[in-house]
Amino acid sequence: MSVTAPRPALRRRRVLLAFLSPWLIGVALFLLYPLVTTVYLSFTNSNMISPAAWVGLRNYRYLFTEDPHVWQSVRNTGWLVAVMVPAQLLFALGVAMLTARLKAGATLFRTLFYLPALAPPVAATVAFVFLFNPGTGPVDELLRSLGLPGPLWFTSESWSKPALTLLALWGSGSSMVIFLAALLDVPAELYEAAALDGAGPWQRFRHITLPTIAPVLLFSAVTGVIAALQYFTQAMVASQVAGNSRSGVPVGYPGGSTLTYSQWLYTTGFGQFHMGYACALAVLLFLVTMLFTVVLLRRSAAFTPQEAS
Missing domain, CATH: 1.20.5 (Single alpha-helices involved in coiled-coils or other helix-helix interfaces)
Structure with missing residues (x-):
């Protein structure tokens, strides 16, 4: 054969x-x-x-019914997803639009806006905690010189998450570069035609810029939500530095306001050695991340330009 x-x-x-x-x-x-x-x-x-x-x-029963810390970490993480991610996207888009319009010194300003993204997260967080120190920080000193009361920032339960949001805005250079590339790729002929038809700046932005860069916005939104759900390093470093690295500083100092879900997962698994329960937390995080991603991708059709039939 x-x-x-x-x-x-x-x-x-x-x-x-x-x-x-x-x-x-x-x-x-x-x-x-x-x-x-x-x-x-x-x-x-x-x-x-x-x-x-x-x-x-x-x-899983302990996770949903008995753990006293998990729901606090969920609320903090949800705040970051609902506030930090949109603020970071809007700020990066605004800076990209500003630098895209610059004629002189555009390269210099783009470099300056991008440089903070190169700073290591730990070093950037430590620097921010010292800059916003309520006693000796230059930010509060500037506010006092203007006659404004300076908040306690990283040592305040009410201001710790907004302070982390400011840190995220400062380091949003990567998103700015992506938006800048998308904005520069929009055909100038579309703006010229719209201007001849009498469209104003807002109409041009709404009907030309947004639909054209919609895929980039979607990508940044998805990656931003995933990063916020896994937010760990900055919150951990800020809580320890703001608490003066004392051995008795509770997780999520001050008052649990910086306790994120990933931080509690890490503390449970590698601090308390409850690895089985930490794996249950990880499975829930994976499922929630997948759910957010699927929802954003399914709704992406509302943000992408429709092809003419």
Whole structure:
């Protein structure tokens, strides 16, 4: 019996699979395996030291009904998603529109606006805490010189999240660069035609600029929401530095106002060694992130220009 050679289509598939195999192995090892393991451990009382014991839905019952900190972290994280992300997008878009109109010194100003994005998050947060120090910080001294009362910023439960939002606005250079590229890509002929038809600046922005850069806005919104749901470094550093790095500083200082969901997940898993419960928190975070992403993508049709039929 003669063995026939593989068909060309099958041979091409094998070659393609061979080239994809490093990526497939990486996905299996560094994505699928950790994901499946996390879901499994969420149903156990694992502490990563002794053997894990199956506890069923106990971790999830504790998460939704008994944990005194999780809902506070959810409220704080929700505030960041609802306030910080839109503020960062609007600020980055405004700066991009401003720099796009500059004729002289445009490169210099674009560089200056982008430079804060290069600062390491830990160093930037430490610097911001000192700048906004209510006793000796230059920001409060400037406010006092103007006769304005300076808030307590990172040491106030009411002002800690707005202070973190200011930090996010200062470091929004990456979004600004993306918006700037999108704005510069809008055909100038569209603006000229609209101006000849009598369209004002707001009408040109609404009917030309926004529909054209809608995909970029959607991308920035999705990535911004995902980053806000996983907000960790700045909140952790700000709470420790504002509390003078005392050993007894509670998580989320002051008063739990900077306690984010990811911060509580980290504290539960690596501070208290309740790894099974931390995995349950991680599974919930994954599901919520997926839900937000799907909702934003499904609504993207309302923000993208419709093709003429």
